Structure formats: C-alpha cells, structure tokens
Amino acid sequence: MKLWKPVLIAALVAGILDLIYAFIHIGGYYDLTPMQILQSIARGVLGNAANDGGWSSASLGLLLEFVLTAIMAAVYIIPAQWITDLRRFWWLLGPSYGVVVMVVMYVVVLPLSGVQGNSALPDGLRGPDGRVMDHQILYGTIFAHTILVGLVVSACARFLWPKPGQ
Numbered sequence: 001m002k003l004w005k006p007v008l009i010a011a012l013v014a015g016i017l018d019l020i021y022a023f024i025h026i027g028g029y030y031d032l033t034p035m036q037i038l039q040s041i042a043r044g045v046l047g048n049a050a051n052d053g054g055w056s057s058a059s060l061g062l063l064l065e066f067v068l069t070a071i072m073a074a075v076y077i078i079p080a081q082w083i084t085d086l087r088r089f090w091w092l093l094g095p096s097y098g099v100v101v102m103v104v105m106y107v108v109v110l111p112l113s114g115v116q117g118n119s120a121l122p123d124g125l126r127g128p129d130g131r132v133m134d135h136q137i138l139y140g141t142i143f144a145h146t147i148l149v150g151l152v153v154s155a156c157a158r159f160l161w162p163k164p165g166q
Helices: 004-030 034-052 054-081 090-112 136-159
Strands: none
Touching (some): 004 136, 054 090
8 A cells, every 4th residue: 555645744744843843842941943953853863962063963853853753654654554443543542642652752762862861751940959840841742742743643644544546
C-alpha cells in the first residue's frame, strides 16, 4: 500500500505545529530565539557544540525535527494497515500514542542523546526551596505530544488512508 502520503503529510503538519508550539511557548517561557530552539534539537546529535554552530546547527535541528516526526508518523501509520482500530478509533488512540511518544522521548531518547537528559518529564522554573513553581512546561509538553503530534498523526492515518486500488 502507498502509505508514504499520510506519513509525509503527518510528519510535515505535526513537525510544523510542534515547532510553532516550541517557538511560542518554550521560547517565551525561557526567553529563547527560534535559532536557539532549533539548536537545542541539534544538541541531540552534536551535544553542546550545537550552541556554537549558528544557523548551521539550527538547520540540522530543523531537519531532525522532521525526521523524528516522520518516524513517529510511520510507527503509527504503518501498523494501521493490520491494526485497523488505529484508524477507527483515531480520536482516542492518537492522543494515547502521543503520550507514549512523549514518555519514550524523555525516558529513552534524550538520556541516550547528546543532551543526556535525566529521564524526567519537563517541569517549570524552581523556587528558592527547589520546588517547581508552576507546571506550565509539563502541561504544554503533554498538549504538544497528545494533540499536535498524536492526534495529527492518527487523523492522517484515518483521513488520508489510500483508497482501494491506489
């Protein structure tokens, strides 16, 4: 079956929406420019050297964003040819998949990458006593992964599925 169309469209739409979220919410919260946000994506491959790479490392971050969303889309859409409930209950299973993607990213991918994350979900700024003052970043991350990635990918699986004979 020709599944490239829903995978590529899902990757493009989810990647763009995820970047818009990151530029507005993460960028606004931490006072980061779009270049710095893209460089933070490239840090997964380049480590801290990405911060010194200017637009070259930012371009790599942009490429990686769409490669990763294409992988996320393919992991959901390709099995949907055999597991038809992924298309039938797209409105429920897509956001659930987004939660799984988020947990895998924070618990597996980031600790193994050049970022060397701590396997914890993101949180906001901490007060003088070390406690998190707000959970804005955590809630935003959950929203981005469930709606902007998971729901978009599952909607593409449902509505862009190749018709018989294509």
